[in-house]
Amino acid sequence: MRIDVVSIFPEYLAPLELSLIGKARQDGLLELNVHDLRTFTTDKHRTVDDTPYGGGAGMVMKPEPWAQALESIAEGHDGTKPVLIVPSPAGERFNQALAYELAEEKQLVFACGRYEGIDERVMDWARDHFTVRPVSLGDYVLNGGEVAVLAMVEAIGRLLPGVVGNPESLIEESHSDGLLEYPVYTKPSSWRDHEVPEILLSGNHGKIAQWRRHEQFRRTAERRPDLLADFDAGALSRADRNAL
Numbered sequence: 682m683r684i685d686v687v688s689i690f691p692e693y694l695a696p697l698e699l700s701l702i703g704k705a706r707q708d709g710l711l712e713l714n715v716h717d718l719r720t721f722t723t724d725k726h727r728t729v730d731d732t733p734y735g736g737g738a739g740m741v742m743k744p745e746p747w748a749q750a751l752e753s754i755a756e757g758h759d760g761t762k763p764v765l766i767v768p769s770p771a772g773e774r775f776n777q778a779l780a781y782e783l784a785e786e787k788q789l790v791f792a793c794g795r796y797e798g799i800d801e802r803v804m805d806w807a808r809d810h811f812t813v814r815p816v817s818l819g820d821y822v823l824n825g826g827e828v829a830v831l832a833m834v835e836a837i838g839r840l841l842p843g844v845v846g847n848p849e850s851l852i853e854e855s856h857s858d859g860l861l862e863y864p865v866y867t868k869p870s871s872w873r874d875h876e877v878p879e880i881l882l883s884g885n886h887g888k889i890a891q892w893r894r895h896e897q898f899r900r901t902a903e904r905r906p907d908l909l910a911d912f913d914a915g916a917l918s919r920a921d922r923n924a925l
């Protein structure tokens with residue numbers, strides 16, 4: 682996969698040189714390019730914003746630098762358009778399912794807006810060259826898209842083949858099966874008068890699996906009942922029914 686990020690603060694994306702994503706880049710599992718939007722300006726002040734038509738507070742990002750930046754990045758992929766992801770509180774909600782969907786793409790381009798946002802005509806123009814997807818991390822407002830890109834690139838990048846050491850660890854994570862993950866424990870079995878659940882010391886793998894599944898349902902009901910509302914009751918296995 683190729684990922685491109687366009688920002689007026691490219692240094693904000695430096696953490697993507699670290700840890701799992703950084704190693705994936707070094708190993709050639711992921712190509713990641715960060716572009717400074719100001720590179721695509723033509724005036725001596727390298728201007729990227731201007732006042733909004735219709736009035737109102739703040740500034741709006743000018744369209745031309747964005748069009749030039751995006752034109753320089755878009756690669757043709759045997760007829761499929763790259764996906765242009767625009768982090769925005771006005772976007773579709775990012776979740777694990779969308780992370781898996783986007784991990785299948787050949788090229789993702791992230792446009793980090795600042796100020797009051799990017800001139801909407803950029804999105805209209807971009808639809809001829811990209812699949813344009815405004816995406817929100819959550820119902821809150823950040824000062825720009827960079828923080829959201831860090832989160833999304835990590836969530837997507839870790840799903841790519843070879844990035845995490847043990848692919849098994851992706852299977853039982855929160856949201857991988859529509860439920861929150863079960864609690865985990867390690868040595869010592871007794872710690873500051875807090876004990877590891879006996880069942881986990883029993884060696885009975887069937888009972889342990891049942892206990893873990895029950896904990897997933899219990900936690901999800903307690904913390905995220907909305908997820909249970911979406912959970913397909915018809916998909917409940919016999920093991921699930923026993924765990925409930």
Ligand SMILES: NC(=S)c1ccno1
Binds near residue numbers: 768769818819825
């Ligand atoms: N909620 C998101 S992703 C966002 C981007 C910019 N401001 O908020």
